[in-house]
Amino acid sequence: MAGVTDRPFRQLCRRLGAGYAVSEMVTSRKELWNSLKTSRRADHAGEPGPIAVQIAGTDAAMMAEAAAYNIDRGAQIIDINMGCPAKKVCNKWAGSALMRNEALALEIVEAVVAVCAKSGVTGGVPVTLKMRTGWSLEERNALRLAKLFEAAGIAMLTIHGRTREQGYKGLAEYDTIAAVKAALTIPVVANGDIDSPEKARDVLAYTQADALMIGRAAQGRPWIFREVAHFLATGEHLAAPTVAEARDALTEHLHDHYGLYGELSGVRSARKHIGWAVRGLPGGEAFRQHMNTLEHSELQVQALRDWFDELGQTFERLPPAAAANDDEALADEACAA
Numbered sequence: 001m002a003g004v005t006d007r008p009f010r011q012l013c014r015r016l017g018a019g020y021a022v023s024e025m026v027t028s029r030k031e032l033w034n035s036l037k038t039s040r041r042a043d044h045a046g047e048p049g050p051i052a053v054q055i056a057g058t059d060a061a062m063m064a065e066a067a068a069y070n071i072d073r074g075a076q077i078i079d080i081n082m083g084c085p086a087k088k089v090c091n092k093w094a095g096s097a098l099m100r101n102e103a104l105a106l107e108i109v110e111a112v113v114a115v116c117a118k119s120g121v122t123g124g125v126p127v128t129l130k131m132r133t134g135w136s137l138e139e140r141n142a143l144r145l146a147k148l149f150e151a152a153g154i155a156m157l158t159i160h161g162r163t164r165e166q167g168y169k170g171l172a173e174y175d176t177i178a179a180v181k182a183a184l185t186i187p188v189v190a191n192g193d194i195d196s197p198e199k200a201r202d203v204l205a206y207t208q209a210d211a212l213m214i215g216r217a218a219q220g221r222p223w224i225f226r227e228v229a230h231f232l233a234t235g236e237h238l239a240a241p242t243v244a245e246a247r248d249a250l251t252e253h254l255h256d257h258y259g260l261y262g263e264l265s266g267v268r269s270a271r272k273h274i275g276w277a278v279r280g281l282p283g284g285e286a287f288r289q290h291m292n293t294l295e296h297s298e299l300q301v302q303a304l305r306d307w308f309d310e311l312g313q314t315f316e317r318l319p320p321a322a323a324a325n326d327d328e329a330l331a332d333e334a335c336a337a
Contacts, residue, residue, distance in 0.1 A: 001215055002084070007043055008256035009273070012249065013218055014048060017226030020211075021052070022079050022130075028057025028066035040260060044074045052077035052128070056084065056095060058104070060111035067112045067127075071119050078116055080109065080154075082131040085164045096132045096164035099141060106148050113153035126155035130191070130213075133176040136165040146180045146188075154186065158213050161192035168216075178207040189213050195224075197231030204232070220276025221321075222249070240317040247308035250277050251301055258297045267297050274304060280321030281311065 002024050010021035024041045032038050044051050053075040055066045067078045082105060084095030098105045109129065117124040129149055134140030146157055159180060161172030172192030181188040190209035194200050195217035203212060217224055223241050230238040241249070253273065258266035274291050278284035287307050294300050 003272075004219060006040065006257075006260060007045070007047055008253055008260055009222075011047060011256060012253045013222045013225060016222045016249065017229050018214075018218075018222075019225075019229075020050065023051075023053045025054050025056040025081050025084065026066065026070060028055055028059065028062040030062070030065065030069075033069060042070060042073050043260065050076045052079050054079040054081050054130070055112075056081040057108075058098070060104075060107045063108050064111040064115040067125075068115050068119065071116070071121070071125055076121075076125065078112060078125055078127050080112060080127065080129040082129060083158070083160050085132070085162075085167050096135065099131060099145060099164070100135045100139065102141065102145060102148070105145060106152060109149050109152045109154060117153070127153065128156040128158065129154050130158040130160070132160050132162055132164055133173070134163050136163050139163075140176060142176050143179050143183060146184055150184050150186050156187045156189065157184065158189035158191055161190070174203055174207050177209060181208050181210075187211065191215065194228075197228050197237065200228045201232060220273070220279050240320075242317050243308055243312035243315055246277070246318050247305055247312075250274070250308075251305060254297070254301055254304065263297055267295060267300060270297075270300060274300070278307070281319065282314075283307075283311070284321075 005021060005024050007023075010018075010023070013021055023044075026038060026041050027033075033042075042053070051074050053070040055063060055070065055078060057063045057066060063080070067075075070078065081095055082098045098108070109127070113127050116127050119125045131142060131145065133142045140163060142159055146159075149157060157180065159177045161174050161177055162168070162170070174190065174192075177188065177190045187210040188207075189211045190203050190207045191213040194203055194212050194214050200212055200214075203209070212228070214224060214228070223246075227238045230236070250273075254270055257270050257273065260266070261269055271288075271292055275288045278287050287303075291300065291303060294303060
């Protein structure tokens with residue numbers, strides 16, 4: 001998810017039960033590879049494997065070159081983005097817009113698979129792909145494309161149960177995912193609206209998918225991965241994290257975040273992560289507004305710890321967050337959720 005799944009957030013999710021995490025989108029435009037934004041997105045220092053890098057673009061040769069570039073910098077899996085619905089991506093005919101041009105989409109897949117097979121890594125580097133159900137309700141072509149992509153060498157396919165036209169509105173549908181799973185032999189991953197252990201169980205049962213991908217539901221709640229894993233394994237709910245555990249996990253995340261972005265940028269970009277973490281909790285909105293006035297990392301960390309310590313005087317474990325109707329706001333930050 002662009003603007004969300006940077007290295008510190010991926011590491012946080014992995015520590016809290018995620019089995020696999022994919023990088024933010026890395027552009028295939030060579031002239032931007034040395035930019036500060038792209039260099040941060042391609043930073044995998046200290047990250048546990050497998051390291052999966054998502055690339056985005058519209059030119060087959062450029063996408064192949066981007067795959068090779070990221071493999072040279074540590075990528076162990078290359079993921080092709082055909083799922084992002086953001087206008088700034090789709091207006092350039094990248095992301096989910098590629099689903100409207102099936103010939104180009106297949107050309108890109110074939111070029112990337114070919115260069116990854118010749119990467120020099122024993123057995124080659126696997127290529128995965130994320131897409132939506134189609135461009136619109138009238139143009140749902142995920143099943144047709146999935147068959148083409150499998151034949152072209154894609155090793156795993158993730159499907160978000162919405163069209164590009166939907167963005168993040170409405171409800172995800174899983175019939176398309178189930179149809180793709182039934183037709184393919186490669187692993188298929190279900191994505192979209194998986195926000196609870198029960199929903200994870202139901203989506204797996206309905207689609208028969210091999211795995212689940214959780215995006216927006218992890219923003220501010222990274223322990224959802226271990227909650228889902230525990231429920232699927234035992235049928236029982238895992239207790240919510242203690243307030244102290246949540247405080248310490250988020251403190252560690254903030255320090256990792258500042259380490260990647262530096263003081264000035266880190267303080268500003270950390271605000272959204274802090275906002276997600278306290279969203280819906282008692283006093284969370286007032287604290288978020290106060291947090292947005294702080295300009296130094298030390299003040300952010302201390303304020304966060306003090307706020308959680310105060311919350312801990314009332315609650316031993318994190319209380320359930322009140323429902324908030326701002327999924328679109330989360331989606332604005334999550335171009336590839």
